[in-house]
Each structure stands twice: as structure tokens, then as C-alpha cells.
Amino acid sequence: MSSPTDPDFAASLGEIPDPAGAPASSRLELRVPSLPSAPTRQVVRGRRLAALIGGLSWLGIHLAVYGIRTDLKGLPFTYVAAQIVLPILLATGSLFVALGAGRLGLGLKIGLVSTLAVLGPASFCVIALGAPVPHAPEPNSLIGTVLCFDITIAWVAVPLFCAAITLRSAFAASARWRSALVGASIGLFAGATMNLHCPAVAPVHMLFGHGLAVVIGAVLGGLALVLRARA
Amino acid sequence: MTSLDQSVPSPAPPKERGDEAQLSVSSLDRAMSRYAEGHDAAFGEIFTALAPRLHAFLRRLCGSQELAHDLMQETFLRMHRARGTFAPGNAVVPWAYAIARNCFVSQARSLKSRRARSSLDIADHEVAAGLESNAEEATAARQSAELVERTLAQMSVTNREAFVLIRFEGQSVAAAAQILGASEGAVKLRAFRAYELLRAALKSAETEGERQRS
Numbered sequence: 001m002s003s004p005t006d007p008d009f010a011a012s013l014g015e016i017p018d019p020a021g022a023p024a025s026s027r028l029e030l031r032v033p034s035l036p037s038a039p040t041r042q043v044v045r046g047r048r049l050a051a052l053i054g055g056l057s058w059l060g061i062h063l064a065v066y067g068i069r070t071d072l073k074g075l076p077f078t079y080v081a082a083q084i085v086l087p088i089l090l091a092t093g094s095l096f097v098a099l100g101a102g103r104l105g106l107g108l109k110i111g112l113v114s115t116l117a118v119l120g121p122a123s124f125c126v127i128a129l130g131a132p133v134p135h136a137p138e139p140n141s142l143i144g145t146v147l148c149f150d151i152t153i154a155w156v157a158v159p160l161f162c163a164a165i166t167l168r169s170a171f172a173a174s175a176r177w178r179s180a181l182v183g184a185s186i187g188l189f190a191g192a193t194m195n196l197h198c199p200a201v202a203p204v205h206m207l208f209g210h211g212l213a214v215v216i217g218a219v220l221g222g223l224a225l226v227l228r229a230r231a
Numbered sequence: 232m233t234s235l236d237q238s239v240p241s242p243a244p245p246k247e248r249g250d251e252a253q254l255s256v257s258s259l260d261r262a263m264s265r266y267a268e269g270h271d272a273a274f275g276e277i278f279t280a281l282a283p284r285l286h287a288f289l290r291r292l293c294g295s296q297e298l299a300h301d302l303m304q305e306t307f308l309r310m311h312r313a314r315g316t317f318a319p320g321n322a323v324v325p326w327a328y329a330i331a332r333n334c335f336v337s338q339a340r341s342l343k344s345r346r347a348r349s350s351l352d353i354a355d356h357e358v359a360a361g362l363e364s365n366a367e368e369a370t371a372a373r374q375s376a377e378l379v380e381r382t383l384a385q386m387s388v389t390n391r392e393a394f395v396l397i398r399f400e401g402q403s404v405a406a407a408a409q410i411l412g413a414s415e416g417a418v419k420l421r422a423f424r425a426y427e428l429l430r431a432a433l434k435s436a437e438t439e440g441e442r443q444r445s
Contacts, residue, residue: 009419012395013398017372019291019380035311040269044315105321106329106409169313172329174412231313231330 044166055159055186059193062155067109070201079134082091082127083206090120091188098181099170106173113174117181117222120188121214128206137202148198148209150187155190156217160225167229176222178203182229183221187214261324268316277323280309284324284330284400291395292335294384300339306331328400329410332392339388371440375433382432386425393418394425
């Protein structure tokens with residue numbers, strides 16, 4: 001079986017009769033129940049802005065408290081670009097794509113959304129494993145890796161919770177992928193923040209201590225956030 | 232709080248809607264925009280215009296008049312909850328279809344729905360056979376419609392919803408793809424698969440009818 005290629009595809013389906021062409025009763029008795037109060041557009045915008053500021057502040061305050069890595073100035077530009085700048089750019093782009101209205105107000109194309117939702121976390125992990133190490137890596141420490149993972153997950157959790165509150169019923173279509181992309185975006189922000197704080201360069205540490213939380217952010221977005229975000 | 236209790240006429244088939252409908256769709260979008268900004272009074276306008284279309288859409292998807300009615304109510308509740316997220320300047324109809332489809336998918340996943348589907352109320356509708364003067368033609372048209380409804384009920388939800396949106400709801404492939412959250416190619420293929428199943432069922436029934444007559 002091959003897919004049709006003619007431009008007026010709908011017309012080619014025209015021979016199938018409509019089973020619901022005319023209901024038996026020409027007038028349908030339709031009744032809408034009393035509706036509870038629901039946030040208006042202005043309220044939704046205000047909440048989203050507050051969540052964005054709150055989420056970024058959460059990361060910023062923690063970074064200020066924990067401090068920026070001491071070896072930052074000595075790192076090659078490509079390393080900083082790949083480990084910190086690129087994730088931040090991807091996170092920002094992902095957030096815009098996930099929340100973009102698109103041509104019909106139903107979001108941007110699913111291909112773009114799903115590709116970014118996979119590509120963002122995947123690129124973070126691939127760079128974590130594959131980027132040339134700028135200096136001799138420290139000996140692997142399981143406790144250090146778990147500690148970084150715990151902190152990064154905590155950095156993901158709060159913005160994700162904010163997103164769950166503010167993105168209620170936000171996605172009428174492609175809700176799962178768009179929610180996953182929001183989760184991936186939050187994960188990338190948190191991962192980049194951790195890369196900015198933690199001086200460890202060992203690939204295994206980067207992958208499990210920093211990158212795993214990014215992947216978990218995307219997965220949580222696609223599995224949990226979607227339950228709130230689907231309209 | 233908003234409460235409405237009203238009767239609305241059944242919808243005209245999408246293909247028969249002309250420029251007037253385009254204008255009313257535009258004013259409907261403006262009404263939705265007003266509603267999203269907090270003008271509760273605009274809800275009546277939206278409800279009156281959209282309820283018949285959504286009811287017909289859901290009925291084609293679920294095959295049951297009562298279930299379609301319940302799902303339509305749920306759709307309006309969800310639209311109300313989501314009104315603040317309605318993007319300004321966009322069309323309300325695809326947005327409403329997408330929410331209605333979400334309601335249907337939620338329902339279809341439950342065991343209750345599967346039970347309901349086993350007792351389709353296909354007997355309570357009539358085919359749009361306005362010009363058919365004799366009873367034989369009307370009966371044949373009615374049987375075709377019943378067959379279409381049965382075949383739609385038996386096929387996968389993904390194929391059914393793609394076909395219904397494009398064939399019966401007058402949505403373009405691009406719009407249907409947006410509503411269903413799938414690529415245009417995938418939606419086209421799903422609709423075409425549904426079409427082939429329906430065409431095969433109709434052809435088989437036609438052959439059987441001819442065989443019985445001869």
C-alpha cells in the first residue's frame with residue numbers, strides 16, 4: 001500500500017458517506033454545566049513569568065551560594081562552549097519551541113519538538129562523554145558523582161514543579177512531546193548550572209553526576225508534567 | 232460562574248459552509264480571544280457555534296450519541312479551564328478539536344468506553360439523504376452509513392481520528408496533523424488506511440447486495 005500524493009487529498013476520500021451526516025433529531029439538546037472560575041490569559045502570563053523568574057532564581061541563588069568553579073578561567077573556550085554555553089542555548093531554544101504557539105496555536109511542528117526533546121539531553125550526554133578533557137581528570141569518586149546527581153536533580157525538581165503549576169492545561173496538542181521538551185529544557189538549565197559549578201571533568205562523572213538528571217528531567221516532563229499540561 | 236441551557240441546530244456538513252462561515256469563524260476566534268481575556272459573556276457565542284460541530288466530531292469518533300454528549304460537556308469544561316492558554320490571534324476550531332480529541336482518547340483508554348463501544352447506537356441516526364425520494368435508496372444509504380460507522384468503530388483510533396478530521400470535519404492535512412500531534416505524512420497515511428478499509432467494506436457490501444438481488 002502506498003500513500004496518496006495528490007494535492008487535494010480530502011477530495012479523494014469523498015466517496016465515503018458520513019454516518020453522522022444528520023442526527024435523527026434536527027435539534028440537539030445541549031447543556032453546559034456551571035463552570036468554575038478559570039484563570040484568564042493575563043493571569044496565565046503572570047504565572048508563567050513568575051515561574052520563569054522563580055526557576056532561574058532557584059538556579060542562580062544556588063550557584064551563588066555554592067560558587068562558580070575555580071578553574072573556569074583556565075578552561076579552553078571550546079570546552080566552555082560545549083559544556084556550558086551550548087546547553088544554555090539549547091535550553092532556551094527548547095523552552096521557546098515547547099511554548100511556541102505555531103501556525104494554528106497548537107504548537108510548533110511535532111518533528112521539531114520531538115527532535116529537540118531527544119537531541120537536547122542526548123547532546124548533553126554525548127558531550128559529557130566525548131568532549132576532550134581539559135586537564136587530568138580527578139580519580140573517580142562514587143560519592144562525588146552521587147552528590148552532584150542529587151544536587152542537579154534538586155535543581156531540576158523545583159522548576160519542574162513550578163512548570164507543573166503554571167502550565168496546567170497549556171497544551172491542547174502534542175502535549176507529551178511538548179511537556180518532555182519543557183522537562184528537557186529545565187534539565188539542560190540545571191545541567192549547565194552544575195557544569196558551571198562543579199570542577200570535575202571525568203567523563204563518567206559528567207555523564208552520571210550531571211547528565212543523568214537532564215535525561216530524567218525530560219522523562220519526567222514526558223511522563224508526569226504532561227498529566228497537568230494536557231488540555 | 233457561567234450556566235447555559237439551550238438547544239442548538241445540528242451542524243451543516245463542512246463542505247457546504249461558504250464565505251459566511253469563514254466570517255463567522257473569524258468572529259468566533261475573536262469571541263474566544265475575548266473569553267480568554269476574561270469576558271465570560273463570550274462563552275455563550277462560542278458554545279452555540281462550536282457545540283454542534285464538536286458533538287458531531289465526537290459522535291463520529293465514538294459512535295455513541297450519549298457518549299459524544301458527555302465528551303462534549305467535558306470538552307467545554309476543559310476549554311474553559313484552558314482559556315487563559317489560548318494563543319491570541321489563533322483559530323479556536325482546531326484548538327477545540329484538539330481538546331475534544333484529548334477527551335475522546337482519555338475515554339477510549341478506559342474499560343468503560345470499551346463496553347460502551349460494544350453497543351453503538353447506530354440506529355438513532357439518519358443519513359443525509361434529503362433528495363432520495365424512494366424508500367429503497369434511503370434504506371441503502373442508511374445501510375451504507377451503518378456500515379461506515381461499524382467499520383470506523385473497528386479500526387484503530389489513530390486511523391479513525393485522522394480520517395474523520397479530514398473527510399468529515401473539513402480539516403486540511405496540515406491542520407489535522409497539528410490537532411493530532413503527528414506529522415503530515417503520518418496523518419495522510421492513517422487517513423488513507425482508514426479510507427481503504429472503508430472502501431473495501433462498502434465494496435464488499437455492494438457485491439453482496441448485487442449477489443442477493445440476482
